[in-house]
Amino acid sequence: MAGGPGSGKGTQCEKVVAKYGYTHLSSGDLLRAEVASGSERGKQLQAIMQKGELVPLDTVLDMIKDAMIAKADVSKGYLIDGYPREVKQGEEFEKKIGAPSLLLYIDAKSETMVSRLMKRGETSGRADDNEETIKKRLDLYYKATEPVIAFYEGRGIVRKINSELAVDDVFAEVSKAIDALK
Numbered sequence: 001m002a003g004g005p006g007s008g009k010g011t012q013c014e015k016v017v018a019k020y021g022y023t024h025l026s027s028g029d030l031l032r033a034e035v036a037s038g039s040e041r042g043k044q045l046q047a048i049m050q051k052g053e054l055v056p057l058d059t060v061l062d063m064i065k066d067a068m069i070a071k072a073d074v075s076k077g078y079l080i081d082g083y084p085r086e087v088k089q090g091e092e093f094e095k096k097i098g099a100p101s102l103l104l105y106i107d108a109k110s111e112t113m114v115s116r117l118m119k120r121g122e123t124s125g126r127a128d129d130n131e132e133t134i135k136k137r138l139d140l141y142y143k144a145t146e147p148v149i150a151f152y153e154g155r156g157i158v159r160k161i162n163s164e165l166a167v168d169d170v171f172a173e174v175s176k177a178i179d180a181l182k
């Protein structure tokens with residue numbers, strides 16, 4: 001699943017997991033868990049995320065790979081949230097893990113994303129949900145992550161979902177895209 005910060009990826013992933021039982025892996029959640037562990041690596045990651053930048057490719061790909069392997073014997077399939085965030089990440093994923101079958105592109109306007117993130121920041125406790133970091137995350141999204149969508153469009157696996165609608169209406173579209181796989 002791809003989309004800008006605050007587009008609603010996490011919200012939709014939760015609903016997909018409830019309905020379809022896929023294994024949900026969120027690169028952001030994996031990174032925040034490492035930060036919460038208090039490890040030296042976590043401290044370095046925290047500093048990068050607080051600036052709204054991307055953490056090194058190898059770090060995040062290794063985390064995703066390890067999490068996939070840990071669930072391999074029970075998984076009905078994987079739903080990955082927040083990866084790839086740059087074309088290089090997509091290329092490395094295919095080399096080391098495999099090709100995805102669907103890219104759900106959760107699309108919202110930048111104003112919508114900013115207002116959702118500012119609201120989420122009131123309660124999330126996330127170090128990156130503040131005005132300055134949100135602006136940097138959005139800039140980086142348009143620069144580094146949007147090209148990922150074009151990369152997969154070339155392979156015909158992108159389904160664009162309008163995320164300006166209410167959560168359940170967005171989910172109806174997400175469900176249609178997943179059902180079309182079967």
Ligand SMILES: Nc1ncnc2c1ncn2[C@@H]1O[C@H](COP(=O)(O)OP(=O)(O)O)[C@@H](O)[C@H]1O
Binds near residue numbers: 163
């Ligand atoms: N369709 C929607 N309409 C209104 N608010 C939404 C919608 N989807 C998500 N939100 C809210 O917007 C914020 C960001 O959503 P989230 O799922 O965390 O996005 P992401 O994981 O893409 O950053 C959350 O506070 C969430 O409750």
Ligand SMILES: Nc1ncnc2c1ncn2[C@H]1C[C@H](O)[C@@H](COP(=O)(O)OP(=O)(O)O)O1
Binds near residue numbers: 010082
């Ligand atoms: N695939 C990836 N590559 C590099 N950095 C990543 C990454 N996924 C997450 N991060 C880092 C940078 C992001 O700004 C931060 C938070 O990610 P996230 O939780 O997926 O954000 P959001 O759900 O708000 O879009 O973690």
Ligand SMILES: [Mg+2]
Binds near residue numbers: 009010028
């Ligand atoms: Mg999220």
